[in-house]
Amino acid sequence: xxxxxxxxxxxxxxxxxxxxxxxxxxxxxxxxxxxxxxxxxxxxxxxxxxxxxxxxxxxxxxxxxxxxxxxxxxxxxxxxxxxxxxxxxxxxxxxxxxxxxxxxxxxxxxxxxxxxxxxxxxxxxxxxxxxxxxxxxxxxxxxxxxxxxxxxxxxxxxxxxxxxxxxxxxxxxxxxxxxxxxxxxxxxxxxxxxxxxxxxxxxxxxxxxxxxxxxxxxxxxxxxxxxxxxxxxxxxxxxxxxxxxxxxxxxxxxxxxxxxxxxxxxxxxxxxxxxxxxxxxxx
Amino acid sequence: xxxxxxxxxxxxxxxxxxxxxxxxxxxxxxxxxxxxxxxxxxxxxxxxxxxxxxxxxxxxxxxxxxxxxxxxxxxxxxxxxxxxxxxxxxxxxxxxxxxxxxxxxxxxxxxxxxxxxxxxxxxxxxxxxxxxxxxxxxxxxxxxxxxxxxxxxxxxxxxxxxxxxxxxxxxxxxxxxxxxxxxxxxxxxxxxxxxxxxxxxxxxxxxxxxxxxxxxxxxxxxxxxxxxxxxxxxxxxxxxxxxxxxxxxxxxxxxxxxxxxxxxxxxxxxxxxxxxxxxxxxxxxxxxxxxxxxxxxxxxxxxxxxxxxxxxxxxxxxxxxxxxxxxxxxxxxxxxxxxxxxxxxxxxxxxxxxxxxxxxxxxxxxxxxxxxxxxxxxxxxxxx
Numbered sequence: 001x002x003x004x005x006x007x008x009x010x011x012x013x014x015x016x017x018x019x020x021x022x023x024x025x026x027x028x029x030x031x032x033x034x035x036x037x038x039x040x041x042x043x044x045x046x047x048x049x050x051x052x053x054x055x056x057x058x059x060x061x062x063x064x065x066x067x068x069x070x071x072x073x074x075x076x077x078x079x080x081x082x083x084x085x086x087x088x089x090x091x092x093x094x095x096x097x098x099x100x101x102x103x104x105x106x107x108x109x110x111x112x113x114x115x116x117x118x119x120x121x122x123x124x125x126x127x128x129x130x131x132x133x134x135x136x137x138x139x140x141x142x143x144x145x146x147x148x149x150x151x152x153x154x155x156x157x158x159x160x161x162x163x164x165x166x167x168x169x170x171x172x173x174x175x176x177x178x179x180x181x182x183x184x185x186x187x188x189x190x191x192x193x194x195x196x197x198x199x200x201x202x203x204x205x206x207x208x209x210x211x212x213x214x215x216x217x218x219x220x221x222x223x224x225x226x227x228x229x230x231x232x233x234x235x236x237x238x239x240x241x242x243x244x245x246x247x248x249x250x251x252x253x254x255x256x257x258x259x260x261x262x263x264x265x266x267x268x269x270x271x272x273x274x275x276x277x278x279x280x281x282x283x
Numbered sequence: 284x285x286x287x288x289x290x291x292x293x294x295x296x297x298x299x300x301x302x303x304x305x306x307x308x309x310x311x312x313x314x315x316x317x318x319x320x321x322x323x324x325x326x327x328x329x330x331x332x333x334x335x336x337x338x339x340x341x342x343x344x345x346x347x348x349x350x351x352x353x354x355x356x357x358x359x360x361x362x363x364x365x366x367x368x369x370x371x372x373x374x375x376x377x378x379x380x381x382x383x384x385x386x387x388x389x390x391x392x393x394x395x396x397x398x399x400x401x402x403x404x405x406x407x408x409x410x411x412x413x414x415x416x417x418x419x420x421x422x423x424x425x426x427x428x429x430x431x432x433x434x435x436x437x438x439x440x441x442x443x444x445x446x447x448x449x450x451x452x453x454x455x456x457x458x459x460x461x462x463x464x465x466x467x468x469x470x471x472x473x474x475x476x477x478x479x480x481x482x483x484x485x486x487x488x489x490x491x492x493x494x495x496x497x498x499x500x501x502x503x504x505x506x507x508x509x510x511x512x513x514x515x516x517x518x519x520x521x522x523x524x525x526x527x528x529x530x531x532x533x534x535x536x537x538x539x540x541x542x543x544x545x546x547x548x549x550x551x552x553x554x555x556x557x558x559x560x561x562x563x564x565x566x567x568x569x570x571x572x573x574x575x576x577x578x579x580x581x582x583x584x585x586x587x588x589x590x591x592x593x594x595x596x597x598x599x600x601x602x603x604x605x606x607x608x609x610x611x612x613x614x615x616x617x618x619x620x621x622x623x624x625x626x627x628x629x630x631x632x633x634x635x636x637x638x639x640x641x642x643x644x645x646x647x648x649x650x651x652x653x654x655x656x657x658x659x660x661x662x663x664x665x666x667x
Binding site (some may be wrong): 001003004005006009011046097098143165168169173180181184186188189190192193194196197200203204205206207213215217223226227229230254275278279281 | 357
């Protein structure tokens with residue numbers, strides 16, 4: 001197997017990084033237009049993972065994740081405008097359902113695509129005010145979570161964790177106590193190193209999941225659960241140690257860290273936590 | 284990124300050829316007596332096996348034929364080790380002789396040294412142990428104090444090593460000594476090949492936690508030991524580079540060793556508890572990160588990620604496997620895996636012993652704490 005990005009994939013990664021950095025302050029609809037113009041929604045699984053990792057890194061505010069990994073695998077096409085999918089058999093906590101132009105419903109009779117407005121989704125207040133989730137009511141829903149949705153949430157969460165680690169590293173390098181940067185203390189270094197290892201592990205399993213989906217390998221469903229479980233475990237460590245290393249500054253609204261902590265935590269709680277996916281691997 | 288690569292067919296052909304060689308040549312259980320007693324005890328039957336591998340170019344396939352290989356590519360070398368691992372077969376019962384000492388001599392030694400020392404070690408005609416750690420120089424290896432004074436054509440060595448695995452059964456010690464006490468500590472170290480029958484070399488093996496009679500660790504004392512100048516490996520005072528290089532050799536594919544232990548546990552301890560899912564995830568992730576590391580231009584500090592992750596994953600899974608037994612985990616000795624004369628018998632000695640031995644990964648060759656420092660400083664850029 002080849003587990004390194006090829007040249008095109010490296011190029012895409014650079015382009016995505018440049019684009020999201022440049023357009024960070026753009027309003028949501030302009031971001032969305034940019035992504036569509038660049039054709040990112042149409043990217044095949046591995047390339048989609050590359051895009052999602054970077055969108056996770058910047059806590060992207062658009063309905064990109066739901067459109068590309070919740071709607072598309074159900075409907076078998078991209079949404080007109082934005083979209084999402086209901087595949088949990090209950091219609092609860094559906095990502096971006098409150099602002100989706102189209103919603104794909106997984107029902108006992110197969111997939112039905114409806115206009116978002118027709119379902120009157122109710123947005124739910126959650127701890128991450130920048131993330132949209134809504135409850136949807138529809139008859140005859142069945143549960144079958146697409147591998148792509150698990151992979152997408154996993155790699156997005158890995159992106160959040162990378163951002164948390166980068167913020168932490170920046171902080172501990174410049175924060176001086178006892179006459180030296182706290183990043184020179186081993187207690188701090190070792191937490192940061194463990195975060196790095198957890199991210200590498202989760203990132204590897206997320207890309208492996210993308211790869212098995214891309215090649216429709218028989219391991220794809222297990223790989224998707226591994227990816228989601230590893231991302232959940234990774235955020236658990238990065239949330240806890242990242243927050244801890246920021247000290248009281250991490251507990252403020254002004255600090256950018258809070259945005260990424262919440263995204264990472266939400267990424268674990270949606271579509272089955274790490275513990276649930278570890279159990280799924282044992283079945 | 285691809286699940287299969289163009290070289291796969293070629294690698295599989297290579298694997299099949301090696302597999303057929305093993306089938307035709309591996310010693311049977313009846314032949315494999317007596318069993319090896321330490322990491323430098325190579326009984327005649329094990330020496331025959333290693334020599335067969337050497338002669339056929341299957342010992343270290345990455346080497347050229349004169350050194351027991353066939354100039355194999357890195358993916359082929361990986362397939363070779365995977366095949367040995369899958370069948371739980373040791374290619375040598377003097378692993379550090381092969382992986383560290385012969386490898387260091389082949390990299391840093393003269394042509395004469397390669398043929399006088401490395402080839403006999405590879406052909407199992409000679410066994411070797413590694414004299415690095417000292418009572419006061421463990422993680423801080425560069426502070427080692429065993430002194431060697433060059434006087435004409437001889438070094439005179441005085442000092443002590445410890446943890447020297449297999450030294451009491453080894454014919455020669457690759458010994459790190461201080462040759463310039465006035466230079467900065469990394470710049471005054473040299474490497475000498477010291478035959479263990481030299482006058483003034485005293486080896487004292489000591490037992491390990493699981494069994495006082497399981498002798499592998501040694502203290503080695505050097506008192507006015509005369510070593511010919513020609514036994515210097517690498518440049519005088521250039522020993523730190525050799526240390527780095529020899530451990531580097533071992534480290535590139537070291538992760539495979541942890542992957543093997545994880546795979547053993549997957550096979551030997553199946554259950555429906557969550558740690559067993561974690562074990563499978565760790566195995567998959569370690570292989571993926573290991574494959575990636577085979578690529579060009581990788582940061583060498585990433586090897587610390589593989590070592591830390593792999594060794595900690597093994598220890599954690601071995602603990603869970605022990606705890607899963609509850610009071611049955613008290614039993615020792617106990618067969619906990621397939622009876623295997625070609626592997627390390629200790630791996631199947633008991634669940635407790637498997638857990639106790641897993642600390643070898645998190646302590647030896649740079650502790651987990653040292654690996655974390657390396658990751659924090661050389662990858663994340665935190666201040667020293």
